Amino acid sequence: MSLDQQTNLSSDDVDALLSRHETGVLSLAKADEPYAIPISYGYDTVGGRFYLRLVSTPESEKRAFLTSSPDARLVVQESGEGVYRSVIATGTLERVSTDDLTPERIVQYGQAKRPLFEIWADTKRDLDIQLFELVPESVSGREVRVDLDEDAK
Numbered sequence: 023m024s025l026d027q028q029t030n031l032s033s034d035d036v037d038a039l040l041s042r043h044e045t046g047v048l049s050l051a052k053a054d055e056p057y058a059i060p061i062s063y064g065y066d067t068v069g070g071r072f073y074l075r076l077v078s079t080p081e082s083e084k085r086a087f088l089t090s091s092p093d094a095r096l097v098v099q100e101s102g103e104g105v106y107r108s109v110i111a112t113g114t115l116e117r118v119s120t121d122d123l124t125p126e127r128i129v130q131y132g133q134a135k136r137p138l139f140e141i142w143a144d145t146k147r148d149l150d151i152q153l154f155e156l157v158p159e160s161v162s163g164r165e166v167r168v169d170l171d172e173d174a175k
Contacts, residue, residue: 031163036109037067039100039163046098048074050087050115057087063096063156072096072111072156077149085150088115094156104170111158118153 031039049058064073078085094115099108 027165027167029165031107031109031165035107035165036161036163037065039107039109040065040098041067043098043100046096049095049097050092052087052092057083057092059084061096063098070158070161072158074115074154074156075151076154077151079149088117088152088154096156096158104168106166106168107163109161109163111156111161113156113158113160115154115156118155120153 044064045060045062047058048061049056051057061074061076065071066073076084076088078088092115094113096111097108099106101107
């Protein structure tokens with residue numbers, strides 16, 4: 023397998039990839055300590071915002087990071103048949119109060135289909151569900167194509 027071609031994705035291609043998917047990996051940082059988790063997101067192609075519904079328990083590491091207004095990086099990727107695409111969005115997570123919810127925002131959070139509450143060992147009343155928006159300072163996408171037939175030669 024050899025690297026055949028690497029290109030940057032156009033903004034339309036970035037929007038298309040982000041709209042096709044609903045999950046990615048969210049990486050947070052505070053001081054020199056990183057934290058990364060798989061998440062589900064809703065994405066608004068018009069405003070370029072990500073909508074996250076994050077669930078944590080009182081003693082969780084996730085909650086400790088979320089209370090620190092962390093820098094965030096969201097990575098979404100796809101691959102198949104010799105093509106690998108990824109999008110990276112960076113910015114700061116902003117907590118959204120339920121008082122600030124509008125019908126338009128609620129629709130976007132509805133796109134964040136996970137987490138499924140049944141996967142949590144704790145009872146629902148012990149879970150803290152918080153709404154966040156990631157308004158990216160930067161978004162970039164890349165596509166890599168590889169020659170799968172190279173190994174056959």
